[in-house]
Amino acid sequence: NAGVMQNPRHLVRRRGQEARLRCSPMKGHSHVYWYRQLPEEGLKFMVYLQKENIIDESGMPKERFSAEFPKEGPSILRIQQVVRGDSAAYFCASSPPVGGTGANVLTFGAGSRLTVL
Amino acid sequence: KQEVTQIPAALSVPEGENLVLNCSFTDSAIYNLQWFRQDPGKGLTSLLLIQSSQREQTSGRLNASLDKSSGRSTLYIAASQPGDSATYLCAVPRDDKIIFGKGTRLHILP
Numbered sequence: 001n002a003g004v005m006q007n008p009r010h011l012v013r014r015r016g017q018e019a020r021l022r023c024s025p026m027k028g029h030s031h032v033y034w035y036r037q038l039p040e041e042g043l044k045f046m047v048y049l050q051k052e053n054i055i056d057e058s059g060m061p062k063e064r065f066s067a068e069f070p071k072e073g074p075s076i077l078r079i080q081q082v083v084r085g086d087s088a089a090y091f092c093a094s095s096p097p098v099g100g101t102g103a104n105v106l107t108f109g110a111g112s113r114l115t116v117l
Numbered sequence: 118k119q120e121v122t123q124i125p126a127a128l129s130v131p132e133g134e135n136l137v138l139n140c141s142f143t144d145s146a147i148y149n150l151q152w153f154r155q156d157p158g159k160g161l162t163s164l165l166l167i168q169s170s171q172r173e174q175t176s177g178r179l180n181a182s183l184d185k186s187s188g189r190s191t192l193y194i195a196a197s198q199p200g201d202s203a204t205y206l207c208a209v210p211r212d213d214k215i216i217f218g219k220g221t222r223l224h225i226l227p
Contacts, residue, residue, distance in 0.1 A: 042219035110160040
């Protein structure tokens with residue numbers, strides 16, 4: 001069981017470029033959460049997904065940010081036209097299906113650190 | 118609206134001391150509470166999970182308590198060691214998401 005896998009671990013982009021962050025949940029986990037951590041700040045919820053369905057995106061900025069969790073493959077957090085303020089650590093977490101044992105018990109990945117030049 | 122507050126924001130103590138980290142939450146209708154540890158530049162490691170029916174959980178030198186009625190949880194660290202230096206976060210569910218406090222940055226002085 002490899003745990004929650006995030007890649008890339010570090011990503012550098014210039015202003016205006018696109019950033020794609022990937023997350024593979026733990027085996028058996030069907031729900032994925034994305035959080036953002038700004039320097040010296042706490043973890044802020046962004047989006048909660050299950051396969052092919054966005055359950056809650058109330059924490060996502062209205063523009064430039066999108067997330068998906070396709071039927072096959074990892075969940076992807078996409079940031080278009082990045083700006084310096086997007087520089088942060090982006091953490092993915094997964095949990096078992098709702099109603100299952102341990103629902104809402106999160107296992108985190110190591111994070112992807114985005115630096116916008 | 119669920120809000121999570123952690124006090125103190127930062128704490129420095131000499132090695133060997135016992136210490137308590139505090140977490141409070143505004144909505145007591147939770148079904149679990151998790152404590153995490155985050156090392157600088159790293160991800161989060163789950164330390165303890167307390168279900169709403171439990172009063173406390175223990176793992177080694179760590180003991181977490183939960184008082185739902187007062188909206189509080191404490192993380193007790195016994196015989197602190199320099200390796201305990203990290204940021205400690207508590208988290209509670211709110212609707213379909215997990216809400217985090219800002220954490221307590223702990224520094225154990227050798």
